Amino acid sequence: MKEKLENILSEAKSAIESASTMENIKNIKISFLGKKGEINSISKSLGKVSPEEKKAAFTVINEVRGQIETLIENKSSELYQKERELTFKKETIDVTEPGKKVKIGVKHPVTLVIEEITGIFKSMGYTIYEGPDIDTVWNTFDALNSPETHPARDMTDTFYVDENTVLRPHTSSAEVRAEHELELPYKIVIPGRCYRCDTPDATHSHTFHQVEMMVIGEDIKMSDLKGTLDYMAKQLFGPDTKTNFRPHHFPFTEPSAEMDVSCFNCGGSGCNVCKGSGWIEILGCGMTHPNVHKAGGIDTSKYTGFAVGMGVERIAMLKYGIEDIRLLYENDMRFIEQFK
Numbered sequence: 001m002k003e004k005l006e007n008i009l010s011e012a013k014s015a016i017e018s019a020s021t022m023e024n025i026k027n028i029k030i031s032f033l034g035k036k037g038e039i040n041s042i043s044k045s046l047g048k049v050s051p052e053e054k055k056a057a058f059t060v061i062n063e064v065r066g067q068i069e070t071l072i073e074n075k076s077s078e079l080y081q082k083e084r085e086l087t088f089k090k091e092t093i094d095v096t097e098p099g100k101k102v103k104i105g106v107k108h109p110v111t112l113v114i115e116e117i118t119g120i121f122k123s124m125g126y127t128i129y130e131g132p133d134i135d136t137v138w139n140t141f142d143a144l145n146s147p148e149t150h151p152a153r154d155m156t157d158t159f160y161v162d163e164n165t166v167l168r169p170h171t172s173s174a175e176v177r178a179e180h181e182l183e184l185p186y187k188i189v190i191p192g193r194c195y196r197c198d199t200p201d202a203t204h205s206h207t208f209h210q211v212e213m214m215v216i217g218e219d220i221k222m223s224d225l226k227g228t229l230d231y232m233a234k235q236l237f238g239p240d241t242k243t244n245f246r247p248h249h250f251p252f253t254e255p256s257a258e259m260d261v262s263c264f265n266c267g268g269s270g271c272n273v274c275k276g277s278g279w280i281e282i283l284g285c286g287m288t289h290p291n292v293h294k295a296g297g298i299d300t301s302k303y304t305g306f307a308v309g310m311g312v313e314r315i316a317m318l319k320y321g322i323e324d325i326r327l328l329y330e331n332d333m334r335f336i337e338q339f340k
Contacts, residue, residue, distance in 0.1 A: 005064045008038045012068045016075045022083065025076050032068055039065050106340035110209055110328055113316045114191045117211050120235045121189040124228070126213070129188040131174025133195075137164050143176040143295035144252040159195050167195035171212035172252060172309055175288075178214065179296025184303060185217030191312075202324045209312035214288070216298065216305035222255065222287055225306040229285065233261045237319070242268065244279055253286025253307055264318075273318075280318060283310035 015028045032038050043061055107115075118128060131139075141153050151157060152169060159167040171192045178188055190212035198204040215224070230243045242262040250256040260281050263274035270276040285308040290300045313325050320339060322328065327335050 005042065005060055008032065008042075009064050009067060011038075013071060016068075016071045019075055019079065022076065022079050025072060025079060029072050033065065033072075039068070106337055108328075108336060109316045109320055109322070109339045110312055112339060113312050113319065114209065114211060116236065117232070117310070117312070117315070118189050118191055120232050121187075121213060124187070124231070126187040126189045129174060129178050129182070129190050130192060131168070131171065131177050131190060133168060133193055134161060134165060135168045135173045137166055139176050140166050140168055140170075140173040143292065144172055145289045145291040145295075146251045150251065155197070157197055159197060168192075169196045170194055170309060171210040172307065174212065175214055175252070175292065175307060176296045179216070179293070179298055184298070185215075187215045187217075189213045200326060202326070205313070205325050205329065207329075208325075211310050211312060213308040214305065215307075216288070216293075216303055218303060220287075220304040220306060222306070225285060225287065225308070229259055229283070229308065233259075233282075236315070237261055237264050240267070245285075248284060248286075250284055250286055252289050252292050254289045256284065256286035259283050259285060282315055282318070283308055285309070 012028070012032050015031075016025070019025050019028060030037060034040070039061060043058070118126075122128070137153075140158075141150065146153065158169045161167065171190045171194060174190045174192070178186070178190075182188070192210060192212075193207060194210050195207055198206050200206065213228075215228075226243070226245060233241045233243050240262075241264065244260040244262075245257040246260065248256045248258045258281055260279035262268040263271060263278055263280050265271050265273040266278065268278035270278050274280050286306065288305040288307050293300045293303065293305070313328055316322060316328065317325060
């Protein structure tokens with residue numbers, strides 16, 4: 001038996017020395033030390049020998065087993081280190097090679113216009129104020145001096161969640177919220193998404209964006225409104241831009257006006273962009289109606305103010321020469337990347 005164990009040890013040494021992978025070592029270990037391996041086979045064959053002989057035999061068997069285990073452990077460590085070094089070589093990065101180009105996104109033209117408009121007002125000391133997309137009928141219509149017969153309150157014009165709640169059709173719904181929440185006097189600009197029951201076409205969409213601007217303080221006049229908007233227009237469209245105010249009617253302002261800017265395409269001489277008039281309408285505005293201030297708990301004997309509402313998509317289309325509003329919502333990167 002001793003001779004047989006020596007032969008097994010010799011075979012194991014030879015096999016271990018010639019092993020070149022960790023998989024080889026795994027198979028050698030199973031072959032010699034596994035349950036059905038060479039060493040266990042000899043151990044099982046000792047069932048009929050005397051206790052003294054069995055004890056002596058197991059001493060030799062355990063010695064051979066220990067030698068094989070040591071050889072396997074040493075070889076495993078050697079092969080592991082070699083395979084690790086080979087892996088590192090394969091994974092070496094050449095830092096001198098040019099990196100992969102990462103495609104960087106661009107801001108949407110609607111975002112660009114909102115940031116530009118709010119930035120202009122912030123430079124004049126205004127702060128950003130935001131209202132919810134879903135608001136009450138009270139904040140949206142009643143508090144803004146809109147009678148129950150006003151066509152904008154029809155279900156064909158406004159999205160109703162229930163009889164007292166709507167998807168806001170204008171950012172003006174945040175005005176009364178601001179009057180209740182903010183300390184007077186204040187100057188705020190209110191950007192946000194709005195919703196109306198419009199059928200999408202080249203100039204209309206059921207979802208769009210507005211920027212509202214509101215001022216409340218003592219001795220605020222129409223001249224303050226006109227000066228503010230004239231400054232904004234020059235910042236937005238260029239220093240040579242002229243403004244024109246036309247009388248209009250809005251329930252929540254009195255007096256009310258629509259403001260035009262001189263056509264930045266033709267300079268006012270008349271072209272297809274301004275339809276030959278030399279002017280382009282961009283917003284509605286006016287002195288805030290006393291009824292709106294009363295709804296917000298404002299002392300109308302002490303405070304006055306003005307409000308402005310402008311459509312972001314309209315300004316974006318004019319500013320960037322976009323002919324169809326639907327292009328703004330299709331998320332076609334070929335279109336959006338023009339504005340980076």
